[in-house]
Amino acid sequence: MNLLQANATTGGQSDQPTDDSIDKSLLKDDLYKAVNGRWEKTAKIPAYHSSTGGFMDLNDNIDKQLMSDLDDIIKKNQPHEAPFSEFLKLYELARNYKKRDADGGEPLKPYLEKIENITNFDDLNKLLPELVKEGYPLPFGFWVEPDMKNTQVNALFASVPGLFLPDRTYYENNNPAYKQLMPVFTKMASQLLVLADYSSNEADEIVESAKRFDAKIAPNVKSAEESADYSKMYNPQKFAYFSESSSHLDFVNLADALFGKAPDQIIVTEPKFYERFDGLVNSDSFKDMKNWMLVNMVRSASSYLSEEFRQTGSVFSRALSGKKEATPQKKSAFYLAEGTFGQTIGDYYAKKYFGPKAKADVEHMVKNMINVYKNRLSNNTWLGKDTREKAILKLDKLELQVGYPDHIDELEYKFKVTPENEGGTLFDNMSKFGAITVQDTFEKLGKPVDRTKWEMSAATVNAYYEPFKNIIVFPAAILQAPFYSLKQTSSQNYGGIGAVIAHEISHAFDNNGSLFDELGNLNNWWTKEDHDHFSKLADKMINEFDGIPYAGGKVNGKLTVSENIADGGGLSCANEAAKNEDDYNLYDFFINWAKVWRMKATEQYKQLLLNIDVHAPAELRANVQVKNLDDFYSTFDVKDGDGMYLKPEDRVKIW
Incomplete structure (x- = not known):
């Protein structure tokens, strides 16, 4: 259950909207457009992307930084330890399009x-x-x-x-x-x-x-x-x-x-x-x-072969997403090597660009958010005593992982690249690594689960809750502006990473996560009466989103319900936590919440997400959830008749 559909380093320069970039005349009618509308008019989607905006731009900036670092590392030609040395070899093979073109489809034929x-x-x-x-x-x-x-x-x-x-x-x-x-x-x-x-x-x-x-x-x-x-x-x-x-x-x-x-x-x-x-x-x-x-x-082989194969093999995905061009060669090679050695490059990124002060600050925010959630559960009026105690136990057992894992996954140490001078091709190496991955996975049958394993690179702008382990994970890459910066106000940070943190905690109690206990087992810890009441509240969240017109189609409330429950709980808890800080400013909080969801996308990509993505469209994530919070109305003086107004009896409040 991750945050996404899918710049400055941590603590760097804040990229908050200036007052000039916000159209204050729209705040009562369309928060998303008020904060992002002027940006959207001038933002350009790169030809090899289907969208641009907060998440995509941050990922692009990280890619650019890492690729620049790798150029310097390769130029120096100094020895490195495995698995980083093997990552560099694979990156070199992937970048060698002259060799890939010469090989053509031959590696695939057998x-x-x-x-x-x-x-x-x-x-x-x-x-x-x-x-x-x-x-x-x-x-x-x-x-x-x-x-x-x-x-x-x-x-x-x-x-x-x-x-x-x-x-x-x-x-x-x-x-x-x-x-x-x-x-x-x-x-x-x-x-x-x-x-x-x-x-x-x-x-x-x-x-x-x-x-x-x-x-x-x-x-x-x-x-x-x-x-x-x-x-x-x-x-x-x-x-x-x-x-x-x-x-x-x-x-x-x-x-x-x-x-x-x-x-x-x-x-x-x-x-x-x-x-x-x-x-x-x-x-x-x-x-x-x-x-x-x-x-x-x-x-499946096309991206590992010649440029003609790579270009042809991406035609369908480009049509599906509205991309005008295939990913540039160098970036494609980087993605391929990073996809294989994700934890290796994540370890490099986190250790170079992620600071201990930011980690400590974020861990403080997580503890604050857990306390807000625990207080809400303790004072919940619709949960029975037994269910409430089980929910608090699950919260107490919730594990936290911030920044990067303690060690790189052993699997990546098993990947040994056969270089070109020993007859190795990119396709043969990738096929070999695929087989190693399958074997490694099959060997785990019947063995204890490694609860410390990360499912995401530390260099990824994302976060996730793992219901089977009751763990929340915040990779280093997401801990930067606009989500988080030491230079942002606490309210801006709570409107960004704070809401993300609480979103992931809320997944433990959404329509899926609520079915798993404190150890991550599928185990019904609810009384029938409590679960029936929760289901009625979940239905209200389904109805709030279901059928909203978007990109020539309509939002599927059932498809997006778990993420919407997490957004609703996350925003509400982050709002309360922001108010517990001495310097709280709810204007900053809501403005930054809207900013992190800024996205300009092709129509094709919007339609694709509408059909298959468990997240609501970014614009609606920004706009719909704030309507459920009373503080939003007082912060922006929203009244009946304004576009952002929702009757009190229609406001969905679950956690």
């Missing part, structure tokens, strides 16, 4: 040939363990994660394959987005296959066949709205029973080969898919499935 040579299910079953270990696209998935009802131990999960389009809803009810986007996907996939030395006719036939299989899968997987309910993911089955899902794939033999012995149990995230698996994967669909594998293989 992988495509392996798929081509599978002629029946006997062939497939013999190869299946190898294909899973090497990360080949398959019409099912195995993964290892904490058992949701015993999060101290890792369990085996069965997941479902992705679709060519972003969500099942694109395939339904003659959705015009399907007619617009599928031809773009079709053309791109055919061009990629031609680059891999298929004839134009062969490529077209493969893609049409693959699309038949994709269309067959689509009705049987969850939509984004359905997937937003975490509790529905937990469907444990005896592995022997699960294996009967297919009369063509030997799941027992596969699990024996992967884990030494098939586990007794597997957790099935989408039972409906596996109930219908035999009807999807069978002799009649075998050819279509194989071609689906080919298309997915060439798509």
Whole structure:
């Protein structure tokens, strides 16, 4: 449950809006436009982005700083310890587009040939363990994660394959987005296959066949709205029973080969898919499935091959998001290396740019916010005594991680780059690292969960709550203006990082997080009466957002409810904490809250987020939640008839 859809260093120059940049005439009618409207008129979206604004700009500035640092480090050519030394090697390989262009599609061909040579299910079953270990696209998935009802131990999960389009809803009810986007996907996939030395006719036939299989899968997987309910993911089955899902794939033999012995149990995230698996994967669909594998293989490989592959392979995502250009070569190479060595580069960034004073200040804010939350829970009037005590216990057990982890994940030490002078290609190295990651994950089955592991690089402008561990994490990169700065007032900081902190705490008590106990186990600690009351309040939050017109569509209140509950609780608690400081100024607080959500995006990207993102549109996050707070009305003298006015009985207050 992270904060996002997805500059100065910490403590650096504050980038607050000046009075001139705020249109005070709009404050009572549209807070977001009042704070960000003038910025929006002149802001330009880079051609290789689908948006610009607070989060994106901060990430761009960090990328720019790190890439500049790396240029200096490479120029000095001094020895470095692993895994940073391996990160540098991979970055060099990724930046060597001359070598990548010379290799063309050759590194990919053995992988495509392996798929081509599978002629029946006997062939497939013999190869299946190898294909899973090497990360080949398959019409099912195995993964290892904490058992949701015993999060101290890792369990085996069965997941479902992705679709060519972003969500099942694109395939339904003659959705015009399907007619617009599928031809773009079709053309791109055919061009990629031609680059891999298929004839134009062969490529077209493969893609049409693959699309038949994709269309067959689509009705049987969850939509984004359905997937937003975490509790529905937990469907444990005896592995022997699960294996009967297919009369063509030997799941027992596969699990024996992967884990030494098939586990007794597997957790099935989408039972409906596996109930219908035999009807999807069978002799009649075998050819279509194989071609689906080919298309997915060439798509996933395109960013690791030549520039022509990279440009072609990004056509569909650019159409989906409204980007005019592919990511510049150097930045693309950096993203690729950073994506593999995320904790390594995060460790470098945090240790160089993150100060102990900022960490101590933020930890102080977190403690203040927890105290506000605890006080609210203690004085809650609609929770029963037993539920209230359990909620306070969960808050007491909440763990905090700020800045960067104590150690880099051991996995990144396992990545050893085969350089160009030893015959290494970027694609071969990335394939090898993918296999190492799969093996590392599978080895965790049945073993204790590492509760110290971070799921995000310290160089990422984001934050998250992990319901399976009851942990909140604030990477170093988000601890900078406008979210946080030692040069901002305390109220500005509470309107930025304070609201983020409280947002993540609130996730422990949203419609998903509330289903997990103090250890992160899926465990109903509510009385029926209390949970029914909470559900009615959650319904009010659903209704507050549901159907709001945006980007030619309407907001889905059910899809966004958990993030909206977290925003509502976060803003309200941060508001109270700001008022507990001696220098509080609620004008500063609300202005900075609106500023952190500034975003200018392409229409395509807005529409994409509207369909699949569990967060409400940024503009609405800024505007709707403040209407629920009485202090907003007194701060800006908002009255009945003003655009920002909401009747007291319609204001949603959960936490």
